[in-house]
Amino acid sequence: MPRVSKMHKAKNEKNNEFYTMFSDIEREMNAYLDYNPDVFKDKTILLPCDDPEWSNFTKYFAQNFERFGLKKLISTSYAADSKPNDIPYQLTLFEVNSPKYDKKKTRSHGKIFILERDINKDKKININDLEWNYLKGDGDFRSLEIKKLRDEADIIITNPPFSLFKEFFAWIMESKKQFAFIINKASISNKDVFPFFMNQLVWSGKEDWKGGMWFETFSESDDYDKTIDGKKYKNVAAIWITNIDHGRRHKPIPLMTMEENIRYSKYSEIRGKEYQKYDNYDAIEVPYTSAIPRDYTGLMGVPITFLEKFCPEQFEIIGATQRGCHKNVPELKTYEEYKEINYKTGKPTGSSGSKTNGNGNLPGIKEKNNYFLNEKTGEIVHSTFSRIFIKAKEQP
Numbered sequence: 001m002p003r004v005s006k007m008h009k010a011k012n013e014k015n016n017e018f019y020t021m022f023s024d025i026e027r028e029m030n031a032y033l034d035y036n037p038d039v040f041k042d043k044t045i046l047l048p049c050d051d052p053e054w055s056n057f058t059k060y061f062a063q064n065f066e067r068f069g070l071k072k073l074i075s076t077s078y079a080a081d082s083k084p085n086d087i088p089y090q091l092t093l094f095e096v097n098s099p100k101y102d103k104k105k106t107r108s109h110g111k112i113f114i115l116e117r118d119i120n121k122d123k124k125i126n127i128n129d130l131e132w133n134y135l136k137g138d139g140d141f142r143s144l145e146i147k148k149l150r151d152e153a154d155i156i157i158t159n160p161p162f163s164l165f166k167e168f169f170a171w172i173m174e175s176k177k178q179f180a181f182i183i184n185k186a187s188i189s190n191k192d193v194f195p196f197f198m199n200q201l202v203w204s205g206k207e208d209w210k211g212g213m214w215f216e217t218f219s220e221s222d223d224y225d226k227t228i229d230g231k232k233y234k235n236v237a238a239i240w241i242t243n244i245d246h247g248r249r250h251k252p253i254p255l256m257t258m259e260e261n262i263r264y265s266k267y268s269e270i271r272g273k274e275y276q277k278y279d280n281y282d283a284i285e286v287p288y289t290s291a292i293p294r295d296y297t298g299l300m301g302v303p304i305t306f307l308e309k310f311c312p313e314q315f316e317i318i319g320a321t322q323r324g325c326h327k328n329v330p331e332l333k334t335y336e337e338y339k340e341i342n343y344k345t346g347k348p349t350g351s352s353g354s355k356t357n358g359n360g361n362l363p364g365i366k367e368k369n370n371y372f373l374n375e376k377t378g379e380i381v382h383s384t385f386s387r388i389f390i391k392a393k394e395q396p
């Protein structure tokens, strides 16, 4: 719907205004529908943190209301005055031409759009039957008003504000509802988030993690990466996460044996070498998901990106190296007696080795990285990136 005015320029803070492309929503939802064609049947879907007048989420579910057999669609938006960034205020013709238009509420109140019946009596329920109203409050997902809608819904789908991801994640997990939403990839290793992945209460959506996702942005700043037909787009390292099942999740990762990896791996760290054992965990280091040796029965430390391909019939997640997440994989050693050494100068940085406690540490120096030295014993270790500990499931 066309926007008719730009009235307001708010404070330039974190940009939460990334609008999801229709094709991204469609591809992800198709994966759930392929796995279970009745996944949305008789369900109430809530789209919080939306902007229903121009959101592709609202458009997608309203267009498919009958095809999916939905019971009810609810979409809510956040009041313009509550948005802490440089988004221009966008009053739509849809709102201004409606008898419900209220000059006082338009910027201070969120909006709610509901689709559940054939309003215009054309014997179809579709986007033309959306009913709207102002919310009592500003549409903050943390408000009691939106929590009530969350509790009424069966499935919650959105692209929430990235700056509030921890609160949104907790909000959705406490709801015990089905969900699919978009999150910054880096947030996954957060200690408040990862345990849910470990316990299989959340998993990656179907879409590949590579290349990030493209979002339309209405920001007036130059925080965008390309323009198409005058629209600004930003690439963000974002991914879908969900607790709705899909086929990709049950597809095992094709892998070689340890011997085959050592012989043929494309990775120089592996070809012709042994897999390294951590100095402080009873596990081997596997720096790439595709280099996981299929016949290894012990614990393996793998990159966080393993979660993109994780198939619960193939592997079990036991823990992670982040503090607070490695209870099931005890550290065999800590590094208080070590000193961090600058790899360029060979001199101490002034930091103690306790800095690397909880990381996966490998014996020896890694070029182009600071390392940790025990001056008494001469032992040297370097830390890996965050790792997830996995174990192969026993094959029946």
Ligand SMILES: C[S@@+](CC[C@H](N)C(=O)[O-])C[C@H]1O[C@@H](n2cnc3c(N)ncnc32)[C@H](O)[C@@H]1O
Residues within 6 Å of the ligand: 016, 017, 018, 019, 020, 048, 049, 050, 051, 055, 056, 057, 077, 078, 083, 139, 140, 141, 142, 158, 159, 160, 161, 162, 164
């Ligand atoms: C990343 S945008 C996504 C918009 C829409 N879901 C989409 O993808 O097209 C996040 C939206 O959440 C809104 N928002 C920010 N803080 C919020 C809060 N506390 N409660 C509800 N919505 C909020 C932002 O203003 C923005 O419209």
